[in-house]
Each structure stands twice: as structure tokens, then as C-alpha cells.
Amino acid sequence: MTTPPSSTGPDAAAGTPTTIPVRGDRPYDVLIGRNLLGELPRLLGEGVRKVLVVHPRALRATGEAIRDDLAERGYTALLAELPDGEEAKRVEVAAFCWTILGQSDFTRSDAVVAVGGGTVTDVAGFVAATWLRGVKVVHVPTTLLAMVDAAVGGKTGINTTEGKNLVGAFHPPAGVLCDLAALDTLHPHDLRAGMAEVVKCGFIADERILELVEADVEAALDPASPVLRELVERAVQVKADVVGEDLREAGLREILNYGHTLGHAVELVERFEWRHGAAISVGMVFVAELARLAGRLSEEAVDRHRRVLGSLGLPLTYRGDRWPQLLAAMQRDKKTRGDLLRFVVLDAVGRPTRLEGPDPALLQAAYAEISA
Numbered sequence: 001m002t003t004p005p006s007s008t009g010p011d012a013a014a015g016t017p018t019t020i021p022v023r024g025d026r027p028y029d030v031l032i033g034r035n036l037l038g039e040l041p042r043l044l045g046e047g048v049r050k051v052l053v054v055h056p057r058a059l060r061a062t063g064e065a066i067r068d069d070l071a072e073r074g075y076t077a078l079l080a081e082l083p084d085g086e087e088a089k090r091v092e093v094a095a096f097c098w099t100i101l102g103q104s105d106f107t108r109s110d111a112v113v114a115v116g117g118g119t120v121t122d123v124a125g126f127v128a129a130t131w132l133r134g135v136k137v138v139h140v141p142t143t144l145l146a147m148v149d150a151a152v153g154g155k156t157g158i159n160t161t162e163g164k165n166l167v168g169a170f171h172p173p174a175g176v177l178c179d180l181a182a183l184d185t186l187h188p189h190d191l192r193a194g195m196a197e198v199v200k201c202g203f204i205a206d207e208r209i210l211e212l213v214e215a216d217v218e219a220a221l222d223p224a225s226p227v228l229r230e231l232v233e234r235a236v237q238v239k240a241d242v243v244g245e246d247l248r249e250a251g252l253r254e255i256l257n258y259g260h261t262l263g264h265a266v267e268l269v270e271r272f273e274w275r276h277g278a279a280i281s282v283g284m285v286f287v288a289e290l291a292r293l294a295g296r297l298s299e300e301a302v303d304r305h306r307r308v309l310g311s312l313g314l315p316l317t318y319r320g321d322r323w324p325q326l327l328a329a330m331q332r333d334k335k336t337r338g339d340l341l342r343f344v345v346l347d348a349v350g351r352p353t354r355l356e357g358p359d360p361a362l363l364q365a366a367y368a369e370i371s372a
């Protein structure tokens, strides 16, 4: 993996944003820094006249401020307020946005600006992917999880009654603006949930991430600390490297799904009342146990999952009476082929691989290891 530009060097001290380029047919930049909103017109690019600023209810003031700023700069700026959290990732909410776009004669030279957490970047990205078969979207992620994961890489989507992200499209953004100042107001539980995806990047590709959390977990969770900034940069770099090579998940990209096979099932079974990052934390412990039972991963590496995720206050166990429902939900995971469940597992830290069609007894034994 590429090493990200240093966040503790002279640039960081001067407040200069770090730029992480994402390769592909339509390359774009992820900017990471503080108080970056002035960069938005540059990311929108030439020719955009009309913008739809999409934000969750909880960020009304931020959405309005961005709308007003863009209007002052000469854009025709519209606003769409969405429900908070996973409630936003419904087809009715996408349809609400499509109606606004239709009624305002939004054309292919206009753009969507998604301001919020991963739920907002997912649904707003999906709206941008589908409106007129594709208009520009710029993401302004405001949660840690969205900065390091949801806003980068072009996966967009909504949920259906049957499962997570079952409808969606690959639609890379025109740019991503990670303004770390947004994290100052984030609920600590949401910060911890975002750390689950950061740690995921540590286990699959960049062990330095794990070392940073292990060295000083308080700094890792402090939005003002250079440690958190370095963690964001490293996680974004992991994601950029992967999606730059495999946007449409032909192979390599599956590694970003580490912990998600069981994690998404937990989210569904819990009716989306669990935070995504919390479910993924349990999912990573499960799949680490599965790899150990399959003779691939050492006990020490499994313990490290529990130590690191536990130190961040993330859940490590799940109630034991839900196995049949979880199995049914995992059957609908996007990595499944026919009846064959497929898991991303580790042979060691930084060495992800696949486990295909594991023996049901092995799966249940792994589940027993995480059962509360």
C-alpha cells in the first residue's frame, strides 16, 4: 500500500490540507484538513451552475450555511433535508430528492453536494448516480466513518426490507472534502463506530494504524489530535489504493468488506438500530475466529482484534439466539455466489484472502465464540 503524505510535517502545521488522489477513469481528490469549505467550488469544477445540497436533519445549520455560501458565489443552490441515520437510505427518500431535481430542471451540468454521514453520502450518491443516468456528486463527509470510508470509492446505495445496500450503483464522486472540524460535534459513539472502519483498514492493509491505536487510544479518539488525522489519512489511503485498482469489486475490493458479512446481517436483524461500525466490529471478531478455526489465523491475531476494538469501546459479542436469522441474512450478502457463502478472512495482519463455503459447523463454532 502507498504511504500517505505525512500529517505531522510542515504542511499540517501550516493548516494545508492533505490531498489523496484516487485513480480511475474519472480520477478525483480527497482533501483532508480543517476548515476546508472554501475548496468546494474547486471540487465542483467548471460549468456547474445549480447544486442540490443534501443534509440530514441534525445538520440543518451546516446544510443551510453551505447552501448560502454557494448562493453567494453565484450558484443556484437548493436544499434537501433527509431523516437522520439509516432512515435516510430508503427508496422514498431517494424519490423525494428526485422530485426536487425534476421540479428544478436539474440538468447534467448540475451537481449534488452530500453533506453528512455515510447514510447521506450513500443515498445522495445514489440519487446523483440515477438522475439523468448520472450527474456529478461532491461529498462533504461529516462523520469519521464517512470520511474514511463511505464518501470514498463510489459505492452508493439504499437498503430494502431484505437487506443492506441491496440497491445501488458505482458512482465515484468528483471530489471529497474531509473537514476534520466537523468531528468536534460528533457523538462519541459515532466517533467510535467510525474507528471500526479505520481499524478494518489496519487489519487488512496497514498495520501502522493498529500500532497508533495501541500506542494512544485517547489520542486516536481526539478530533483535535494529529494522531486522529494520521489515522484518517492512512485509512483513506488504503481505500484509495484499493478502489483505484478495482472500482467495481471484481476481486481486490472485496477486502474492504472485512467483517461485513456478519456485520450487515446484525444490522438487518437489529432493524438498523445498531450503528454500522458497531456491527462491523462484531463482524470482524467473528471472522477472525472463523479464520482461526479454519487453521489460518493465529490466536494472537484474534486476541489483537479483541484488544484493539475493545480499547475503542466497540462491541465484541452478540446475543447467541439469532443464528438462523443471521445465516438467512448472510445468504443475501453480495459476495455470496449461489448457495456459497464467501468471507474475507486474514491469513495474518495485512494478508487478506477468501474463505469460500465454510463447513456450517465451523461457522456455528465461530458464532459460539462471539455469543454473549
Ligand SMILES: NC(=O)c1ccc[n+]([C@@H]2O[C@H](COP(=O)([O-])OP(=O)(O)OC[C@H]3O[C@@H](n4cnc5c(N)ncnc54)[C@H](O)[C@@H]3O)[C@@H](O)[C@H]2O)c1
Pocket (backbone or CB within 6 Å): 056, 057, 058, 059, 084, 085, 086, 089, 116, 117, 118, 119, 120, 122, 142, 143, 144, 145, 146, 149, 150, 151, 152, 153, 154, 155, 156, 164, 165, 182, 183, 185, 186, 187, 190, 193, 194, 197, 276, 277
Ligand atoms: N458507500 C460505502 O462505501 C460505505 C462505506 C462504509 C459505510 N457505509 C454506510 O454508511 C452508513 C453509516 O454512516 P455513519 O456512521 O456516518 O452514520 P450516519 O450517516 O447515520 O451518521 C451518524 C449520526 O451522526 C449525525 N451526524 C453526522 N455528522 C455529524 C456531525 N458532524 N456532528 C454531529 N452529528 C453528526 C447524523 O445525523 C447521524 O445521526 C451505513 O449506512 C453504511 O452502510 C457506506
Ligand SMILES: O=C(O)C(=O)C[C@@H](O)[C@H](O)[C@H](O)COP(=O)(O)O
Pocket (backbone or CB within 6 Å): 149, 153, 155, 164, 165, 197, 249, 253, 254, 256, 257, 260, 334
Ligand atoms: O467500499 C467497499 O467496497 C466496502 O465494502 C466498504 C464497506 O465499509 C461499506 O460498508 C460498504 O458499503 C459495504 O458494501 P456492500 O457492497 O457490502 O453493501
Ligand SMILES: [Zn+2]
Pocket (backbone or CB within 6 Å): 149, 197, 260, 276, 280
Ligand atoms: Zn462498512
